[in-house]
Amino acid sequence: MHEWALAEAVIKNATEIAQQEGLKQVNEVTVKIGELQQVERPIFRFALSQMKPANFKNAKFHLTTAKSTLKCRVCGTTWLFRKASLDKETAEAIHFVPEVAHSFIKCPKCGSPDFEICEGRGVWLQSIKGAK
Amino acid sequence: MTDPRTSVIGDRLERIGRIIAVSSGKGGVGKSMVATTLALSLVKRGCKVGLFDLDFTSPSTHIILGAKGVQPTEEKGLVPPKVHGLEYMSLVYYVGDEAAPLRGADTSNALIELLAVTLWGDLDYLVIDMPPGIGDAVLDLIRLVPRIEFLIITTSSQLAFETVKKQIHLLKELKVPIVGIVENMKMTESKNVQQQTEALGIKFLTEIPHDPTVEAAIGNPEELLGTALGKKVQTITQTV
Numbered sequence: 035m036h037e038w039a040l041a042e043a044v045i046k047n048a049t050e051i052a053q054q055e056g057l058k059q060v061n062e063v064t065v066k067i068g069e070l071q072q073v074e075r076p077i078f079r080f081a082l083s084q085m086k087p088a089n090f091k092n093a094k095f096h097l098t099t100a101k102s103t104l105k106c107r108v109c110g111t112t113w114l115f116r117k118a119s120l121d122k123e124t125a126e127a128i129h130f131v132p133e134v135a136h137s138f139i140k141c142p143k144c145g146s147p148d149f150e151i152c153e154g155r156g157v158w159l160q161s162i163k164g165a166k
Numbered sequence: 167m168t169d170p171r172t173s174v175i176g177d178r179l180e181r182i183g184r185i186i187a188v189s190s191g192k193g194g195v196g197k198s199m200v201a202t203t204l205a206l207s208l209v210k211r212g213c214k215v216g217l218f219d220l221d222f223t224s225p226s227t228h229i230i231l232g233a234k235g236v237q238p239t240e241e242k243g244l245v246p247p248k249v250h251g252l253e254y255m256s257l258v259y260y261v262g263d264e265a266a267p268l269r270g271a272d273t274s275n276a277l278i279e280l281l282a283v284t285l286w287g288d289l290d291y292l293v294i295d296m297p298p299g300i301g302d303a304v305l306d307l308i309r310l311v312p313r314i315e316f317l318i319i320t321t322s323s324q325l326a327f328e329t330v331k332k333q334i335h336l337l338k339e340l341k342v343p344i345v346g347i348v349e350n351m352k353m354t355e356s357k358n359v360q361q362q363t364e365a366l367g368i369k370f371l372t373e374i375p376h377d378p379t380v381e382a383a384i385g386n387p388e389e390l391l392g393t394a395l396g397k398k399v400q401t402i403t404q405t406v
Contacts, residue, residue: 038242039283047170127260133276137264159170
């Protein structure tokens with residue numbers, strides 16, 4: 035359910051951008067969701083629909099997925115995050131704060147926890163389209 | 167492409183009266199102990215208080231509080247559990263006994279995430295236990311929480327106070343309010359730190375004698391408030 039908090043941030047941010055760009059009506063909002071955070075899309079989409087302000091009435095929300103790419107800072111190995119490899123408790127901890135991945139995930143080649151989350155961490159507002 | 171989380175941080179903190187970061191340029195000066203005791207003292211005075219452990223890589227407030235078997239509840243965000251009357255938030259809920267080897271960018275991201283999704287109640291005070299130094303956490307809080315105030319901890323050692331002076335210089339330059347300085351673990355009668363603090367135009371809040379009974383009170387907040395440290399920190403609550 036903390037998807038509601040993230041959805042609220044997206045709506046607030048999109049509203050600010052719409053104001054800055056002088057958009058009276060917002061028609062399309064694209065949100066990129068990184069796999070690492072494992073956002074529950076139905077809840078997130080429902081929260082967006084419930085919180086959108088009047089000038090977003092006809093807005094379509096496009097949710098795109100970014101695979102989570104991790105790169106070891108020690109040996110340079112690059113790999114993809116796979117939720118299936120984690121137990122439920124660990125997956126949930128990463129869901130709440132993706133950075134705790136550093137406590138539970140290690141480089142598959144050298145075992146280091148010192149890796150970079152290159153892409154696919156969490157929620158990003160990718161674009162917003164509308165009419166002035 | 168924008169990070170939407172920072173847009174909502176102001177809303178998350180709007181029902182909080184004052185936000186005080188307990189900080190120091192140096193590690194090992196007793197920040198966590200003073201931050202936790204300050205938060206408990208404010209509760210004892212009848213205030214509604216939150217405690218947020220931002221020392222992600224070396225958290226210890228949960229040990230001082232003896233917080234066990236509690237987790238935030240998930241509603242439309244994360245609601246911190248009540249621990250000894252405090253709304254208490256820490257990364258420890260999610261890492262448990264594991265190490266959290268975070269670099270600067272990861273620290274910033276975790277801090278932004280928790281500020282964006284934590285649903286604090288109506289609070290008179292939010293006390294933040296900071297990591298040592300003037301790195302990412304300090305800079306992020308100044309950037310993201312314009313109402314932030316700093317309470318600075320030092321020891322009598324010139325090694326600690328020299329770093330504290332740099333921190334004061336930075337905060338003054340950025341026009342960030344400083345509540346005052348606490349001289350902790352004092353073992354001499356010297357007034358050197360107090361004089362230097364006052365010469366810098368900063369309020370000297372109190373001096374806390376080195377108190378060997380504190381170690382035994384870790385995990386027991388009532389006992390902690392009864393130590394010399396606890397009694398001294400309670401006097402600060404009249405000032406803050």
